[in-house]
Amino acid sequence: MTQAPVPLLLRALAGETLPRPPVWFMRQAGRSLPEYRELRTRAKDFIAFCHDPQMAAEATLQPMRRFPFDAAIVFADILLIPRALGQDVWFEAGEGPRLGELPPVETLAAQVEASTARLAAIGETLSLVRGQLEPERALIGFAGGPWTVATYMIEGRGSDRSAARTFAYQHPQTLDRLLEVLVDSTARYLVMQAKAGAQALKIFESWAEGLAEDVFERIVVGPHKAIVEKVRGAGVTAPFIGFPRGAGALVETYAAQVPVEGVALDTQAPFALGRRLQAQGKTIQGALDNLLLRAGGPALDARVEAYLEAWGQGPYIFNLGHGILPDTPIEHIARVVERITRG
Numbered sequence: 001m002t003q004a005p006v007p008l009l010l011r012a013l014a015g016e017t018l019p020r021p022p023v024w025f026m027r028q029a030g031r032s033l034p035e036y037r038e039l040r041t042r043a044k045d046f047i048a049f050c051h052d053p054q055m056a057a058e059a060t061l062q063p064m065r066r067f068p069f070d071a072a073i074v075f076a077d078i079l080l081i082p083r084a085l086g087q088d089v090w091f092e093a094g095e096g097p098r099l100g101e102l103p104p105v106e107t108l109a110a111q112v113e114a115s116t117a118r119l120a121a122i123g124e125t126l127s128l129v130r131g132q133l134e135p136e137r138a139l140i141g142f143a144g145g146p147w148t149v150a151t152y153m154i155e156g157r158g159s160d161r162s163a164a165r166t167f168a169y170q171h172p173q174t175l176d177r178l179l180e181v182l183v184d185s186t187a188r189y190l191v192m193q194a195k196a197g198a199q200a201l202k203i204f205e206s207w208a209e210g211l212a213e214d215v216f217e218r219i220v221v222g223p224h225k226a227i228v229e230k231v232r233g234a235g236v237t238a239p240f241i242g243f244p245r246g247a248g249a250l251v252e253t254y255a256a257q258v259p260v261e262g263v264a265l266d267t268q269a270p271f272a273l274g275r276r277l278q279a280q281g282k283t284i285q286g287a288l289d290n291l292l293l294r295a296g297g298p299a300l301d302a303r304v305e306a307y308l309e310a311w312g313q314g315p316y317i318f319n320l321g322h323g324i325l326p327d328t329p330i331e332h333i334a335r336v337v338e339r340i341t342r343g
């Protein structure tokens, strides 16, 4: 009997330097694909789509059929957690997420156990996808970072986060308690995802920018450490990728303190910073500008080569610094993925 191949993504996260990096793209499923836009018309709304395992599995697999990506990421959203905790969440067409009034934190806390059960459909999506995906391609589960999710819960929508940051200063105890509730529900959700077939777990801290070091340690580093420790405590061994987007120089504080195997870098990450993290034993992921992917041309080709040269000598996962934009030409995606998988 031949042994099932270990997916390249998992080998990279185990610290291996490979002949070529594995590749996947944030938001590889979604509106950049015509087949997604078609599927989307059949769902009542985006939240219902995420909670329909058949449809969500199909959306997860669409980019895998079109491109030779090394990993799929489950089709879901970071805002499913606040909804599962009892805060209203909906998506305004063309505008983005909207959330109802923030319930008292203890009301949310009382829903932590129930929240995991309310997210069972995402586990079913993962099982369906794992059953259909080739063994050499990895399946990634994810959740939002507690601070990023809290910014949406506090502001009620996407924003410049100034109200959430002000809240962090004016109501530190309430914020810390809210983050604790989010750590608990997120850890349970990730354990459930790993048991359902997720082989790697990513924490999207999309709004980690603009925080002073002590605040960053309190509201980003601490909660991420707590999530990883809780998930590990539950016996899950799947590797973690942490993505403190916008953290700038504090990425190094993050990497030194949070026991994640992989650190996802955003578009501003210097080559030298990536190499330092690799030298410290982290696998790095990133960091191609999604605007450059959309723009295409010689500048895109040159930048791809530059990443391969700068980061290819250590454990590296090729990816973007932020998600694919809906109007990105499919040929640009195909060209980059072909270049990486060619080796």
Ligand code: CP3
Pocket (backbone or CB within 6 Å): 025, 026, 027, 028, 029, 030, 031, 040, 046, 073, 074, 075, 076, 077, 078, 079, 091, 095, 096, 097, 142, 158, 204, 206, 323
């Ligand atoms: O392919 C994948 O990356 C997997 C699926 C995925 C989605 N959202 C699907 C989605 C993932 C990993 C996310 C994460 C997410 N969601 C983040 C963190 C990453 C980041 O981009 O910073 C954030 C901040 C959200 C919250 C969110 N969801 C916003 C702000 C929006 C509206 C903006 C937009 O692009 O429309 C969403 C909606 C959303 N999530 C869509 C998709 C495919 C578009 C919804 C639609 O089809 O109408």
